[in-house]
Amino acid sequence: MTFTKLSIKRSEAYQAIGKATSTTETDVWVIFRALRDSHTQFGLRPHHMQTLQAMLSFLKPGHGETVFASNFEICRRVGGIDERSLRRHIDRFLDLGFMTRHDSPNRKRYRVRSSDGRCISYGLSLSPLFERANELMAMAQEVENRRRDCIFIRKQILTKLAQLEEFRPESSFPSEVRKTLRRKLSLVEYRALLTTTEAEYDLMSTTVDAPDATNMSANDGHIDRHLSKSEKEDKDLEREPKPEVQTMTAICDQATALATNSLRTWEDVEHHAGTLAPMMGIHPTTFEKAKTAIGGQKASCAIFIMLQLGNRIRNFGAYFHSITLGKRVHQFNPSLLLEKLARSEGVPA
Structure with a gap:
């Protein structure tokens, strides 16, 4: 049994063969491959395809599209399956409309010809399979x-x-x-x-790095360099006192402007920061985890400072996670950042 291997890509083969409308223009094995690749769309299994492959191998060029081999010969060529299984496979192909059965009076498969060239073929005709070539090619390409x-x-x-x-x-x-x-x-x-x-x-995600997440001007470079300091230096900075509420609200005027009430205490600031966080793409659960990890005041400062930096941070959610819960948690110092922001924006600290 021969099984010709195509020398072109499968998708190109489907597109090219899809233009064909007859078996003279279409390689029967290409049609077989198309059905093989899309067999699950028709409820077929691999052993069905093995049976069809064996039946196709009995066709001879120029001798029509009917299989005359007996069930015994087909079973041998498939690989020794029992005749009951073969009949089930044939019935399945008949149900799907991929072949038709033309039985002779004695149930044998053969062809007879008249003197003027007319013929009658008794057997299993695969012409319905070939007539659906375009459908199979399209289905295989979709799969x-x-x-x-x-x-x-x-x-x-x-x-x-x-x-x-x-x-x-x-x-x-x-x-x-x-x-x-x-x-x-x-x-x-x-x-x-x-x-x-x-x-x-x-x-x-904590993949947003401070230098990558910001697109700062020359005057804002101090903030970028601060976020790149060593962990030891930043741990020392954490010991410095927290900024005053009035100082932070004055410097971070973007967040302050969105407040519906005056921000006089840290409780007011934390409540406002909790309102701003979801608006910035920061999940409320993440904000609560940050408050637990580094404290409510420091987490709230992060929200205010990030909003002040604005579009210099590409991803608020990832950046917030990085400086409050991620690997840069020890590098975040609100007091120093506010001081740098105040100098760069000309606000009294």
Whole structure:
């Protein structure tokens, strides 16, 4: 049994063969491959395709599209399946409209010809399969496109998971997603999982680096350099007293302007910061975790300072997580940052 291998890419083959309308223009094995690649769309299984492959091998060029081989010979060529299984496979193809049966009076398969060249063929005709070549090519191309899209989205998900695992090794989210990826997912399920993963990444990622997250002018370079100081120096800075409420609200006028009530106490500031956080893309749960980790005053200062920096920070959620819960938590000093902001914006500290 010969099985000619195409020398062109599969997608190109489907597109090229899709233009063909007859078996004289179409390689029967290309049609077979198209059905093989899309067999699940028709409820077929691999053993069905093995039977069809064997039946196709009995066709001879120029001798029509009817299989005259006996069930015994077909079973031998398939690989020794029993005749009952063969009959089930044939019935399945008949139900799908991929072949038709023309039985002779004695149930034998053969062809008879008249003197003027007319003929009658008794056997299993595969002409319906070849007539549906365009449909099969289109179906196979759709399956291939879907397969490639699933692979592409899967790689996107795995990339996000790797970044989450690097910066949040304690999170259980990546392991849960990887368990889901062990199953065979549909394209819709992959897209939904990617959306969920991207949302988690936006919330938890700490990949936003201070120098990368800001696009500061020359006057604001001091803030950038402050965030790049060594951990030892920043730990020493943390021992300095917290800024006064009046000082912070004066310097961070962007956040202050959005307050509906006067900000006189740290309690007022924390309440206002909790209102601003979701507006900045920071999940309320993350803000509460930051308050627990570094204190409500320091977490609130982070909200006010970030809003003052504005578009110099690309991702508020990731940046906030980085300086309050992530690897840069020891580098965040509100007092020093406010001092730098006051000098750069000409506000009395």
